[in-house]
Structure formats: structure tokens, C-alpha cells
Amino acid sequence: MAGEPVNVNEFEELARQVLPKISYDFFSGGAEDQHTLKQNIEAFRRITIRPRILVDVSKIDMSTIILGHKTSAPIIVAPTSSHQLAHPEGEVATARGAAACNVIMGVAFTSTCTMEEVASSCKAVRFIQTFAFKREITANMVQRAERNGFRAIILTADTPRLGRKEADIKNKMIAPPFKNFEGLISTVAVSDKGSNVEAYAAETLDPSFCWKDIAWLKSITKLPILIKGVLTGEDATKAIEAGVAGIIVSNHGARQLDYTPATISALEEVVHAVQVKVPVLFDGGIRRGTDIFKALALGAKAVLIGRPVIYGLAAKGETGVKQVIEMLKNELEQTMALAGCRTVDDITRSHVNTETERMECRM
Numbered sequence: 161m162a163g164e165p166v167n168v169n170e171f172e173e174l175a176r177q178v179l180p181k182i183s184y185d186f187f188s189g190g191a192e193d194q195h196t197l198k199q200n201i202e203a204f205r206r207i208t209i210r211p212r213i214l215v216d217v218s219k220i221d222m223s224t225i226i227l228g229h230k231t232s233a234p235i236i237v238a239p240t241s242s243h244q245l246a247h248p249e250g251e252v253a254t255a256r257g258a259a260a261c262n263v264i265m266g267v268a269f270t271s272t273c274t275m276e277e278v279a280s281s282c283k284a285v286r287f288i289q290t291f292a293f294k295r296e297i298t299a300n301m302v303q304r305a306e307r308n309g310f311r312a313i314i315l316t317a318d319t320p321r322l323g324r325k326e327a328d329i330k331n332k333m334i335a336p337p338f339k340n341f342e343g344l345i346s347t348v349a350v351s352d353k354g355s356n357v358e359a360y361a362a363e364t365l366d367p368s369f370c371w372k373d374i375a376w377l378k379s380i381t382k383l384p385i386l387i388k389g390v391l392t393g394e395d396a397t398k399a400i401e402a403g404v405a406g407i408i409v410s411n412h413g414a415r416q417l418d419y420t421p422a423t424i425s426a427l428e429e430v431v432h433a434v435q436v437k438v439p440v441l442f443d444g445g446i447r448r449g450t451d452i453f454k455a456l457a458l459g460a461k462a463v464l465i466g467r468p469v470i471y472g473l474a475a476k477g478e479t480g481v482k483q484v485i486e487m488l489k490n491e492l493e494q495t496m497a498l499a500g501c502r503t504v505d506d507i508t509r510s511h512v513n514t515e516t517e518r519m520e521c522r523m
């Protein structure tokens with residue numbers, strides 16, 4: 161690619177050039193046929209924007225408040241693992257990039273820098289992400305999150321076991337050391353059969369964890385809990401009953417169950433079930449400011465960005481993370497101006513048309 165990247169897709173190309181194939185495959189891949197992986201992006205293309213003209217857009221304000229924290233834009237860095245496979249400074253560089261843009265940083269417990277290292281590296285508002293781990297691991301995570309100033313817990317609930325990413329199996333992907341587990345689990349044996357990430361999962365996850373166990377998690381922490389991986393109205397209702405502080409509509413970047421819907425197609429069902437009782441956040445396939453605009457129009461309070469941030473990190477470290485977030489912010493600002501929305505609250509359902517409305521027009 162000639163010259164500097166002008167959009168986040170071009171950062172993916174830069175990352176592909178600098179990363180070893182095994183790492184690029186790990187970051188970019190999805191489960192099995194990767195049908196949902198493609199749909200997460202394709203489904204955005206089927207939504208059109210209904211702009212309004214002659215609105216005073218001389219000043220655009222993208223700021224918003226998420227769980228009481230003011231951010232410069234409705235953008236959160238999604239919790240993703242293994243950042244040192246992308247860049248030696250790992251999650252510390254990512255968090256600094258997020259802090260520079262004044263957006264919230266999601267830190268995966270399966271990070272390659274420790275929670276403590278990330279916490280002391282920058283002033284970003286940080287949320288810690290955990291899986292349904294065995295209880296002793298969760299209890300340790302909660303204590304450390306509270307001690308280190310994390311502001312919320314993201315419970316990723318779509319992973320009772322690991323999705324099958326066939327590229328990782330073929331490549332015999334070796335997970336980097338997940339330092340937060342030190343002292344909590346025995347050293348994970350390297351499997352010669354395929355990805356050793358599975359060995360980690362088997363040793364740490366508790367597949368019997370279910371809705372009633374959220375009461376236990378709530379009993380051991382004062383931090384608000386966001387539940388990540390909700391794709392249906394039924395589960396959104398259960399999440400509200402369980403008393404979560406927010407819901408993240410996500411299919412884990414299409415890395416868990418293939419043939420789940422594109423997340424943007426599942427968003428409205430969840431938003432309707434939630435009835436504004438808690439904020440609904442969204443991730444999966446956001447590559448443009450127009451995608452953020454569409455997700456907000458369909459009811460999301462903010463979006464999480466996964467792979468583009470990793471690609472920025474791989475290409476240029478902290479600077480790349482910052483550039484990716486700034487690009488998305490600039491594109492959102494441009495979209496808001498051209499669609500006639502001065503603030504994020506001005507973006508409404510009537511600013512987009514989905515396939516459903518287009519079908520109705522034809523009838």
C-alpha cells in the first residue's frame with residue numbers, strides 16, 4: 161500500500177504485512193466456516209442512512225456518558241487478548257492510545273501485560289473483562305480490579321468453551337503467557353494436536369456457570385457488571401432480571417458460534433427487550449464511522465472496537481491505536497454532520513433504513 165493509511169481497513173493490510181502469519185491468522189480469524197465473520201461486516205452494508213438537510217451542524221459534539229464516565233465519543237476499546245503478539249508493548253500501548261483519545265479501555269484478563277501494568281501505565285478509564293472462570297480465578301480478578309481502579313467488570317458469557325478457529329488449529333497456535341494467571345493455574349502444557357489456547361480454556365473456564373451465578377459475582381464486588389455476548393431478547397430479559405448494569409450485544413467477533421446473526425442484525429431485538437432499563441452496548445464489524453452511526457441509530461449507547469485497534473497496534477504501536485480511534489472518531493463526526501445530527505442523542509431510529517423497512521416499501 162502506498163502512503164499513509166486513510167481508513168482502518170488499510171491498517172489491517174499494514175498489520176498483515178508486519179505480523180507473522182500465525183499471529184495475523186489468530187487476530188483476524190473467526191470460527192469454523194467464518195460465515196458470521198463475513199456477515200458482521202456485510203450486514204452493515206445493507207443498512208442505509210436517511211440524512212436530514214439544513215440543520216445547523218457548525219458544531220458537532222460526539223461526547224457521551226457511559227456508566228457515569230464521560231468519554232469523547234461513543235467508542236470503547238473492546239477487550240481482546242494477546243496484544244504482545246501484535247506489539248512488544250502490548251496492552252500498555254493500547255491503553256495509552258485509548259487514554260490519548262479519551263475513550264474507555266476494555267482490558268482482557270487474558271492480556272499479555274498484567275492488570276497492574278496496564279493500570280499504572282495511563283489514566284484511561286478501564287473496564288476489566290473476565291470469562292465464566294472457576295471461582296478462585298474470578299475472586300482473584302475482582303480483588304485486583306478493585307484495587308487497581310478498574311471501573312466495571314465485563315463478564316463475557318458466550319464462552320463456556322472455546323470456539324473452533326480452524327486456522328489456529330492448523331497453525332498449532334501457541335498462546336503467549338497470560339500473565340494474570342500466574343500463581344493461579346499450573347503451567348499449561350503445549351499441545352502438539354493444535355492450538356494450546358484450548359488447554360488454557362479447559363484449565364480455567366467453568367462451563368457450569370449460569371444465570372444464578374451472577375448473584376454470586378455481584379456478592380463479591382461493588383463494581384457494575386456488564387454482560388457481553390447477548391444476542392437475543394430472551395437473554396436480554398434474563399440479564400436485566402439478574403441485575404446487570406449493562407448489556408453488550410456481541411458474537412465475540414464471530415470467534416465463538418458460527419451462524420449466529422451478524423450483531424447489527426441482532427441489536428434491535430435486544431434493544432426492544434431492554435426498554436432503556438440499562439445501556440446497550442454493541443460490537444462486531446465496526447470499520448467505519450457510518451457503522452458507528454448505524455449502531456447508535458438502532459439503539460446502541462456506544463460501540464466496542466476489536467480488530468481495528470489490534471491492527472493499529474501491530475502497525476505502529478501506541479500511535480497506531482491512537483490513529484485508528486481518531487480515524488473512527490473523525491468519520492463519525494463527518495457522518496453526523498452530513499446526516500444532520502449535532503449530538504449523539506440526535507441520532508435516532510429514523511436516521512436509518514434496514515432491510516425490514518425496504519421489504520415493507522416493496523409490499
Ligand SMILES: Cc1cc2nc3c(=O)[nH]c(=O)nc-3n(C[C@H](O)[C@H](O)[C@H](O)COP(=O)(O)O)c2cc1C
Pocket residue numbers: 186187188200238239240241268269270289316388410411412413414415443444445446464465466467468
Ligand atoms: C484476537 C481477538 C481476541 C479476543 N479476545 C477476547 C477476549 O479475551 N475476551 C472477550 O470477551 N472478547 C474477546 N474478543 C472479542 C472482542 O471483545 C469483540 O467482541 C470483537 O473483536 C468485536 O468484533 P470486531 O473485531 O469485528 O470489532 C477477541 C477478539 C479478537 C479478534
Ligand SMILES: CC(C)CC(=O)C(=O)O
Pocket residue numbers: 241270322357361412415
Ligand atoms: C484467549 C482467548 C480465549 C481469547 C479470546 O476470547 C479469543 O481469542 O477470541
